[in-house]
Amino acid sequence: MSDMDAIQKGADAYDAGVKKSLAKFAERKERFVTGSKSPVERLYTPLNNAGQDYVRDIGFPGDYPYTRGVQNTMYRGRLWTMRQYAGFSTAEESNKRYKFLLEQGTTGLSVAFDLPTQIGYDSDHALSQGEVGKVGVAIDSLADMEILFNGIPLDKVSTSMTINAPASVLLAMYIAVAEKQGVKPDQLNGTIQNDILKEYVARGTYIFPPEPSMRLITDIFAYCSKEVPNWNTISISGYHIREAGATAAQEVAFTIADGVAYVDAAIKAGLDVDDFAPRLSFFFNAHNDLFEEVAKFRAARRVWAKIMKERFGAKSPKSWMLRFHTQTGGSTLTAQQPDNNIVRVAIQTLAAVLGGTQSLHTNSKDEALALPTEDSVRIALRTQQIVAYESGAAETVDPLAGSYYVESLTDRIQKEAEAYIARIDDMGGAVKAIERGYVQQEIQDAAYAYQMDIESGERVVVGMNKFQIKEAPPSGLLKVDPKVGEDQANKLRDLKAKRDNARVASSLEAVKLAATGGDNLMPPILDAVRAYATLGEICDVLRGVFGEYQQKVIL
């Protein structure tokens, strides 16, 4: 009798036993589902993974298809980068927070910009009123950026910047600050998010229409491959897609479909896939269903590797590897009994680590209420450190591999994601699918179903729809001084009086010329930034040439 026959025999006996038990005691629920509402069976055995081939589908860490991780020693070699997303108020305030985080043991910086900065408006613009310094730091010109990184050696830290539509401008500012520190562009390490497609579907900080936006992105790919070779030129983001309500499989599918669109665009722009693909990076969410999330990360690596090798014919293994940052799930945090969020974040941290993340931001317990305080950020960072140093999860590579359940989930998420990607291909790719509203509609449907499950009590959220208590309003929340807007406007006025305005005007003219023609936009933007042209001035020039995106409103 073969192994499988023996297992089948055992499984049949088990099922018979279960039937007897069920006759006496029903299970807790009629249907068991994952966090993303996929059915979960009572028991997983080798029978669930009968079609799997270890070498082909799972393989070894550091080897195609990278199911088990992108490095061969993973966290035994080096722990993931502990990178806390931070930024608020002015450059001065945020600089203080960065120095605090570095003292506490973070190993990389992650800059949060305020909404006017993300949408290319200066702080004194009418639409910036009330928003300056709120969800991140206000940056209007190189002068602010110099303050932001004052005393932080840019050849020693790696910096991630959550900036999309005006990514070229902020990257140029970073390069210019480094120059002033005597640091060359090829010594810089970091990431710009630079992922416009998910802004159209889930995050909302777009400026320009898709076509010129894709050109800005491929200009960055081309420029950095020569000048800033260690920079991650994009962070293709599923995080916000998931936060907007997508399921785990949709998160993988829509993110990778966006990735395919960027690779297509870059190849069309004349770049060689192996010149830019090694610098593509990804950004995923970590929610509460530990096993499903681990499987999601493993499946994402496998799907991407296959696409890069088979579809795009990339030759370099570095082009096949899906490297990713993770942030724990903001939308899973509750305003009720906020201390419970520490536990949620701990589970999500474990999911990211067991899933092989390259860097991690852990959310703070108070983020359903306000920006985090220093105390709550410290707990969030300590959570990563406890997982890293005490849990044992970092001592061996991909410890959940071979779990019948996790391998089965990994296969299922891969299949679901590939089916979505095929559907999006049929529509003509991610840009077309977004223009049609398909991706948005899928995400919204999942978000609505999620909310209805909470309201019916089918989905339990501890402290929110079950185990509630009467609680006093939270105290000690962080508040951003409403005067920040005024202060930034004053700084801008001084800057404009002091700088060489003729040089600013000619540098902006050069940006316009490149935007109208086909030359790479990075060099003239860098010149404009060095002349202290403001973010708003540069983006206004680009708005004039490219126009602005009109949102497709879908309900």
Added chain:
Amino acid sequence: MERKIRVLVAKPGLDGHDRGAKVIARALRDAGMEVVYTGLRQTPEQIVAAALQEDVDVIAMSILSGAHNHLFPRVMDILRERNVQDILVIGGGVIPDDDIPALKAAGIAGVFTPGTPTSATIDFIKNNLKRSV
């Protein structure tokens, strides 16, 4: 026959987080209301103009960026300037408890924070309309 309650769901300011706004819009629609959603990045002026043009009974605004203290009262000011008194205005989002009394004083009738079931918002609207339907 009773006419349907008309609601403008609006996203003031630069905030792009519209999951909550869209879920609420759909829940209100499922509760039998007529819902118009503005989309992102609306100025207070645009919101009031849309509310008047669509002749709504309710304006429901959502902000997660922290700009509520500026933008919610602006909408109320413009409504007052236009002498509009019969539209119920409510707001939701990541809004600290400390900010709520001032928003209510400015005329925001209900403020709904994370974790509020959509049914609570629906009931509030039905019980607090300023016009008869």
